[in-house]
Amino acid sequence: MRKRKTGFMIVPWAAVCLAVIFSAYSPGRALGQDTGEALFKANCSPCHPDGGNILNSKKTLHKKDREAHNIRTAADIVRKMRNPGPVPTHPQEWAGMKMFDKNKISDEDALKIADYILKTFN
Ligand code: HEC
Structure with a gap:
């Protein structure tokens, strides 16, 4: 019978641990929303996954291409966002970068x- 009592103590402890884990996670995620990484993933990753370029493989975001x-x-990067050059013309020949204004x-x-x-x- 003694053993059983200690076993029951685990239940409230588990509840406390879960509460701590959840409360630690949610504000962390909210804060993470406007980091450079999160903004990049939301706005740029569709065309530049992992810094690549799905539309123009010669214009990736890696240092070698950028500097070329x-x-x-x-x-310079902000300027490219504001004025990316030729706009996409036709859905089938969609070769341009989307413009991001202020x-x-x-x-x-x-x-x-x-x-x-x-x-x-890099
Ligand atoms: C719709 C697809 C698309 C999206 C979304 C997009 N880009 Fe691009 N990006 C391109 C294309 C296409 C080019 C090549 C454009 C050209 O001809 O100069 C490019 C080029 C670039 C370049 C120049 C790279 C080089 O080597 O010359 C930079 C820097 C860049 N993008 C940054 C961004 C950033 C930052 C974002 C997010 C805010 C973004 N792009 C979102 C398609 C996209």
Whole structure:
């Protein structure tokens, strides 16, 4: 009978542990929403998964390609977001990059994304 009593103590402990785990997770996720990484994944990853480029394999976000096209600093990357060049013309020949103006991505967030690219894709 003694053994059984200690066994029951596990139930409230498990409840406390679960509560701690859940409360630790949810605010962490909310805070993670506007990091450069999260913003990159939400806005850029569809065309640039892992820093690549699904539409133009010569224009990836890796250092070698970027620098070959004179994109060296965070400001250069932000400029590309604001003015990516020729717009996509036809769905079947959709070769251009989508434009991100200040309403879509603020200057602050654009810089966070640029920093993430510079430090991640070398
Ligand atoms: C709809 C697909 C698409 C999305 C979404 C997209 N890009 Fe691009 N990106 C492209 C294409 C296509 C090019 C090549 C454009 C060109 O001809 O210069 C490109 C080029 C670039 C380049 C220049 C790379 C090089 O080597 O010259 C940078 C930097 C870049 N994108 C950053 C971003 C960032 C940052 C985001 C998210 C905010 C983003 N892109 C979202 C399609 C996309």
